[in-house]
Amino acid sequence: MTLIEWKSHYSVGVEAVDHEHRELIDLINELHESLVADAAQPDVTAFLGEIFRGISAHFALEERFMREHGYDQFDEHKQAHEQLLENIRDIMDGYDADPEGSSRQLSRRLDAWFTLHFKTHDARLHHRLGVHGHR
Numbered sequence: 001m002t003l004i005e006w007k008s009h010y011s012v013g014v015e016a017v018d019h020e021h022r023e024l025i026d027l028i029n030e031l032h033e034s035l036v037a038d039a040a041q042p043d044v045t046a047f048l049g050e051i052f053r054g055i056s057a058h059f060a061l062e063e064r065f066m067r068e069h070g071y072d073q074f075d076e077h078k079q080a081h082e083q084l085l086e087n088i089r090d091i092m093d094g095y096d097a098d099p100e101g102s103s104r105q106l107s108r109r110l111d112a113w114f115t116l117h118f119k120t121h122d123a124r125l126h127h128r129l130g131v132h133g134h135r
């Protein structure tokens with residue numbers, strides 16, 4: 001099961017950034033597939049932790065990039081990142097009790113958040129400052 005599908009409205013209009021976002025989504029899907037494929041795996045939190053780390057790493061890159069450039073909307077942007085990380089943490093907390101419901105919730109939450117965040121915060125950031133490096 002694919003957790004999130006790339007959608008054209010995810011595009012920020014900068015190809016290299018879209019590419020990075022696609023990679024992030026691929027990573028999330030891969031991790032999620034391994035989670036679903038091995039239901040006996042007792043440590044689901046480890047997989048979810050990887051998803052969380054993958055997303056955090058992308059955010060950390062953007063935040064460093066914004067800081068380096070003295071970006072004017074740094075606080076708002078970082079706050080939006082933190083909000084998603086908090087949501088994911090909440091979903092992780094409920095995962096053991098209801099894995100399927102939590103997967104659905106995670107998928108919906110990520111889709112809604114990416115839809116909004118990519119075309120607002122990320123599009124603005126990258127149209128102003130260009131593309132950041134990967135590391």
Ligand SMILES: [Fe+2]
Pocket residue numbers: 021058062122
């Ligand atoms: Fe981004």
Ligand SMILES: [Fe+2]
Pocket residue numbers: 062077081117121122
């Ligand atoms: Fe962002």
